[in-house]
Amino acid sequence: MKYYIIAGEASGDLHGSNLIKELKLQDASADIRCWGGDKMREAGGEVVKHIDDLAFMGFFEVVKHLPAILCNISFCKKDILAFKPDVVILIDYPGFNFRLFRFLHQHSFKIFYYISPQLWAWKKGRVRQVKKYVDRMFVIFPFEKDFYVKEGVVVDFVGHPLLDEMRNVEFDIRNDRSKTIAIVPGSRKQEIAYLLPEYLKVVDEFPEYRFVVTAMSGIGEEFYRKIIGNKRVELVIDSTYGVLQQSSAAIVTSGTATLETALHNVPEVICYKGSWISYFIIRTLIDKSIGFICIVNLICGKRVVEELIQADVNKDRLVRELKTLLSEEGRQKILTDYILLREKLGDAGASKRTAALMLNYIRK
Numbered sequence: 001m002k003y004y005i006i007a008g009e010a011s012g013d014l015h016g017s018n019l020i021k022e023l024k025l026q027d028a029s030a031d032i033r034c035w036g037g038d039k040m041r042e043a044g045g046e047v048v049k050h051i052d053d054l055a056f057m058g059f060f061e062v063v064k065h066l067p068a069i070l071c072n073i074s075f076c077k078k079d080i081l082a083f084k085p086d087v088v089i090l091i092d093y094p095g096f097n098f099r100l101f102r103f104l105h106q107h108s109f110k111i112f113y114y115i116s117p118q119l120w121a122w123k124k125g126r127v128r129q130v131k132k133y134v135d136r137m138f139v140i141f142p143f144e145k146d147f148y149v150k151e152g153v154v155v156d157f158v159g160h161p162l163l164d165e166m167r168n169v170e171f172d173i174r175n176d177r178s179k180t181i182a183i184v185p186g187s188r189k190q191e192i193a194y195l196l197p198e199y200l201k202v203v204d205e206f207p208e209y210r211f212v213v214t215a216m217s218g219i220g221e222e223f224y225r226k227i228i229g230n231k232r233v234e235l236v237i238d239s240t241y242g243v244l245q246q247s248s249a250a251i252v253t254s255g256t257a258t259l260e261t262a263l264h265n266v267p268e269v270i271c272y273k274g275s276w277i278s279y280f281i282i283r284t285l286i287d288k289s290i291g292f293i294c295i296v297n298l299i300c301g302k303r304v305v306e307e308l309i310q311a312d313v314n315k316d317r318l319v320r321e322l323k324t325l326l327s328e329e330g331r332q333k334i335l336t337d338y339i340l341l342r343e344k345l346g347d348a349g350a351s352k353r354t355a356a357l358m359l360n361y362i363r364k
Contacts (some may be wrong), residue, residue, distance in 0.1 A: 001027055001362060004085035005034040008093035010187035011256040013037030013051050015115060015161045016091050020045045022355035033083050048079060052218050077103050087362055091115050101133035112358055114138045120147040127151045136361055138354050141299060156357055159350035166263050182243045183213045186253035194273045199251050200231045201315040202322060214240040249325040251318065254293055262296045262341055267325035267334045269306050270294040273313045299344050304337040
C-alpha cells in the first residue's frame with residue numbers, strides 16, 4: 001500500500017520514523033512518501049520536504065512566514081494528487097495539517113491523524129473539523145481518548161511512542177548521579193533564541209555543577225555557540241538521552257523533552273517563553289480550566305514539576321527551582337511522582353499497535 005505521512009517538527013520526525021519502521025514490517029509492499037526529517041528518511045520514508053524548513057513557532061512568526069507556508073501547502077496538495085496514496089497520515093503539526101482537511105476530503109483520501117494537537121487545551125472548536133474530516137484519530141494519552149469520545153470522534157488510544165524509545169534506558173532512582181545539570185532548550189530556533197539566554201544566567205550560581213546544553217545538529221552548532229558565548233557550559237550535539245542519563249537536574253523548554261526528561265527520572269523545571277504578541281494571543285485562546293502547560297503535569301493530573309511561563313522565566317526563579325530540585329527532599333518527591341507518570345502511560349509498543357490498527361482499518 002501507499003502511505004503519505006506529514007510531520008513538521010522534531011518530535012513528529014521521531015514518532016513518524018518508528019511508525020514507518022512498523023508499517024514496513026507489517027506491510028511488505030509499503031511505499032511511503034513523507035514530510036519529515038532525517039529519522040523518517042533513515043526509517044525508509046522518501047522525504048520530499050524536510051522539517052528544518054517547516055517549524056515556525058508563535059503567531060507572529062507564522063504570519064511572517066505565511067507566503068512560504070502557503071507555497072508549501074500548494075506543493076503538498078499537488079504532490080499528494082500525483083502520488084495517489086491509500087491513506088494520508090497526519091502527525092500533530094495542526095497549523096499545517098488542518099489546512100489539508102477539506103482538500104483531502106474532496107479528493108476522497110482516507111485521513112488518519114496520529115498524535116493529537118492539544119485541542120483539549122485551546123481552540124476546542126477545531127474538534128468539529130476533526131469530526132467532519134478525519135477517518136480515525138490515534139492518540140497517545142488516555143485523557144485524550146476521553147476528550148474525543150465525548151466529542152463524537154472515532155478514536156483509538158495507542159499509548160505513548162516514547163516508551164518504545166525508552167525500552168533500553170535504565171531508570172536511575174539513586175542519588176549518586178554526577179554533578180551535571182542539563183539544559184534542554186527546545187527544537188526550534190525561535191524558542192531557543194528566547195529561552196537559552198535566560199537559562200545561561202544561572203550557571204555562575206552553581207559553580208560546583210557542570211552545565212551541559214543539549215543541541216540538535218539540524219539547528220547548527222554555530223547558532224548555539226553565538227548564544228552561549230564564553231559561558232561555562234558544554235555543548236553536546238544529538239545526544240540528549242546521554243546527557244540526561246548523567247544529570248542530577250534539568251531546565252527544559254516545554255514540549256516532548258519534558259516527558260523524555262521525566263522518563264529518565266531527572267528532576268526538572270519547565271519553561272515557556274515567546275514573543276509577547278504570541279503569548280497574549282495564546283492567553284486569550286487557551287482553555288482557562290486547563291491548569292497546566294506541561295504534559296507531565298497534565299498526565300498526572302497535578303503539579304509534579306514547576307512551570308515557569310513568560311516573565312517568570314528569569315534568573316531568580318530558575319535558581320530557586322534548581323536548588324529545590326537538587327535538594328534531597330525535592331528530588332525524592334519528584335521521583336515518587338514519576339512512578340505515577342509511568343503507570344499512567346501504560347505499556348510500550350505504541351508504534352506497533354498503531355501500525356497494526358491502521359493496516360486493519362485500511363484493509364477493511
